[in-house]
Every structure is written in C-alpha cells, then in structure tokens.
Amino acid sequence: MTDARSQIKIRLNKVFRDVFDNGLIEVFGEMTAKDISEWDSLMHVVLVAAIQKEFGVRFSAAQIGQLKNVGEVLDLLEKHNSR
C-alpha cells in the first residue's frame, strides 16, 4: 500500500468511527455493509456525506450508488487526490 493510500485509509477510518459512533472500527479493503450492522441504505448516504466533507470531494449519483466496499472508496479518493 502506498503512503498516500495509507494516509487516506487513516482518515477514512476516523470518518467511519465517527459516523457509526464506534471507536473499535478498523476499515479494510473488502469491508462491506455486511460487516457493520448499522450500515444500511440510509447510513450509506450519511457515510458518503461525511467522506465528501472530510476529503472535499463530490461523488456522482452513480458512484454513490455503486460503491460496494471500502476498497472502492479508497480507489476513488486516491484517484481524486492524484488529480
């Protein structure tokens, strides 16, 4: 994992802990909604809103709807950072 990706992951982990109000969460690439019981359709959007705010990005409707796991979020954020 590159340095930039690790930095993004650390910040993303903080967002997850904050949104789900759970200090024990440790995100990993394959992590999906099934791994966090509070992660439903509604919390997915709340999570996206928090990520957008933290990283200063704006995801499209298609990107929000198609995000399947944490790895895909990391890919998107990494792509955005490299611009």
Added chain:
Amino acid sequence: MDFLSIKFFIFFFSAICIFYLSPLRYRISVVFPLLNLFFILTYVNNLSQLLPLVVFLGAGFIGIRLVETFANRVAFITSLSVILVIFVYLKKYAFVSFLPFISRSYLSVGLSYILFRMVQMLIDVYQKSIQERVSLVSFSNFCCNFLTFVSGPIQRYQDYKLQESSLGQKALTEREVFDSFSRMIHGLFKVVILSTLCMGYYKWFFSFMQDSTVNESSLVLCRKFILASFFCSLYLYFNFSGYMDIVISFGKILGFELPENFNRPFESRSFLEFWSRWHITLSEWFKFYLFNPFVLFLTDKWPNRKAVPYYGVLAYFFVFFIMGAWHGSSWVFLIYGLFLGAGMSINKLFDVLMRKYYSVQYKKIIEHGLSGLLGTALTFSYWSMGTSCCWLDLKDLVKLMIKFKIQGFLMSFLLGIFLWAGALWLVRGFKYIFGRGITSLNGNFYFSRTWLSFELFIVIGFWFYGFGGIPDFVYKAF
C-alpha cells in the same frame, strides 16, 4: 407485439438467425437498430402514431448533447424539465387533464422505461459518470432496445455499453443455451399457466366482493377482499417475473446480460426488504437518483446527527410516494403512492425505534422463527392490499373505503397475516419433510428434463385451448 403470440416467436427465432448470420461489425450499427425498429413498428398501425415517441426521444438526445456540450446546470435543468414535461403530457396524467391532449391514438408503450433510461443518461453525463460522447446509434439502441422496450429491466447505460463493445467476443456454451431456453420455458409456464390461474381466482373473488349484499357480515367481505388481493399479487408476480424470464433469456441468447428484476420477493421479512427483491432495477433507479440525493440534501442542509434516522423515514415516504404515483396516470395511483410511502416510512420508523430502544442487532433476533414468519406474512398482506389500487378505479376504491372504514381494512390486514402465515407454515413444513427429496430430484438429469417437457407440453396445450383467457403482459400499461 404481444409476447404471447405466434408473431413474437417467429420474430424471436428470426432475430436470433439474423443476428448471428450477420457480420459482427454490423450487428450493433445496423442489425440491432433494424430489429428494434421492426419490433416497435408492430405496435402501430401507421407511422404517424410513432411521432410522439420520436419527439420524446429527440428531446432526450438533444438534451444529452446540450449537457455534453455546455456541461452546466442550466443545460441540465432545462433538458431534464423538457423531458419530464413531454412525458407527463404524453402519459396524460390526471393532474394535467386541463391541457388539450392529442386526440389521435399514438404509441405510449414503453414511455416510462424510456424516461428512466434518458434521465439516467442525462444525470450521469452531467455528473461525468458517462464521459464518452453518446452516439445516436448507442442512444437509440439503449433507449429502444426491443428486449427491454416494453417494461425493462432498467439497465444502466454504462452496463449496456460494456456489452455492446464486447458483443460476439465470447461464444455461448451449450449449457448456457440450454439454460436460457429452460428459463424461457419456465417464464412461459409462469405467464401462461400460473398468472392465468391467479388472475382467474382474483377476478372470481373480486366479483364475489362486488356482489356482496349490505347485510353480509363484514368478516366475509374482508375475506373476499384479502383473497382477491392475494391472488392479484400472485398474478402480478407470475406475469411480470415470467415475462422477465423470457426477456432475460432471450437477451442471453443474443449475447446481452440483462439485470435481474426479482429475487424471491414473497420471502421478504419486511417491507423495506421487499423492495430490494421486487422490481429490483426500478428500486435501484429510485435509490440512485432520488433517495440518495434527497438524503444528501437533508443532511447537508440540516446536519443534525440525531435527526438522521428520521430523514430516512421522510425520504422513504417521499421516494415511494413518487414511485407509487408513477405506476399510473389516474388519481388512484396517488393513493397507491401514499400507501407505499406509508408502508416504507412506518417500517423505517419501526427500525429506528428498535435500534434506539432495543438493539441494533434486533433483526437477527426477529427475522427467524415465528416472528420471521409473521414478518413475511405481514409484508405480503400489506403489499397485497396495496395492489387493490391496480384493480380498482378511484370510484370503486372510495366506495370500498366507505363500506370498510378503518376497521374493515384492519380486519382484512390481520386476516391476511393469519392466512398467509398459515400457508407459509404449511409450505415450510412440506419443505422440511420433503426438502431433501425435492433437491435431489431437481439435480436429477432425467427428472429436470421431464419436468421441463411437462411445462412446455402444458403451456402449448393451454395456449391452444385457452388462448382467449391468457392475460396480456400487465406491466405493458406502465
């Protein structure tokens, strides 16, 4: 073209032959548009009936071009508004009945599904999720794809494009061809036999209900109402999912992978779950382009952590009200929208309260055993009562409301839960006793072929002798 006509099956076999005999480079650019055009032409008596559809498609394509060229909010909002206005006008929605509508008959089949495709493209082009320029051929192939023209499934443009570019690169295996034809026969069995039987029963109970005398006990009336609703739901399911089986397998034979629209919806243990299993591509579309943006808007505007769960309650109501209202142009569908919206928001509120006062793990506890069974029965009973908006017009529905009052609907609902839970319990008991035997029979080569032949034999027999009674594809009306 009626999907249950000889004409359709001639078209089906001809399409496969023409498609595979034509050179690969012409399949998408020439053959597919011609097949689409031929398919659409079978719905009209003269070319002028196509004009409104051409205008609608033209507005969509010009809108997409404008958004591609100017890439700004004004172009996007103008294009979206024009498409929506034309759609509402052509569908003759009751709330714009004061407008002078076109008096001559024209093709309105497929308009709703074309709208979903065009709006999806417009939003994705605007938000740069579609980056390559949309060509006229790709646009028309995607919007008028004869496989999905009548009523979906609602494929995404990006997914369609992927298939378009990889078409013909992978040959179908013998197994895939066999499975596709098997699925088509299962689909025909659902539409021709099961949906016809369920339609017969629902009309039977419905006529009993209409003949009910004033003195009849309310329990009898409730029983008739809930049974008519149950059979109407089953009729809708077999008709729509059978049609999907036909269309998806047809697509597969031509090399297109269409998305699934059903995943055992009547096993859902809550109304929230039901909508992730019934008409999946429609639910996904509304989730992507209405639910998510609406919740984002609320959380951006009023970022109050404690209010977030209630934003969900509100968003579900709003989205499902719109979805319900979309199902038809008459006023009765506004009631259907309210019914769906209420069901979803009450279910979400229950979810919020359970998480707050009990445990976030509550689902794991209540979704099993008796509570799970009751949840499934409650979901089916509620959904079935809602479908009465599809078979009653506003006048009849109001009459029923006056006759039933709140108590009547509540009694029907409870009776429905009781009846469906009983039926489920029997089915599960049967599965428990004979499940292993059925599974091994299903996997048996000779049994599965015999069953398939039996289905085909019954379908052909029913087709020839009961043709007049087979219902048309119900979602064509939307």
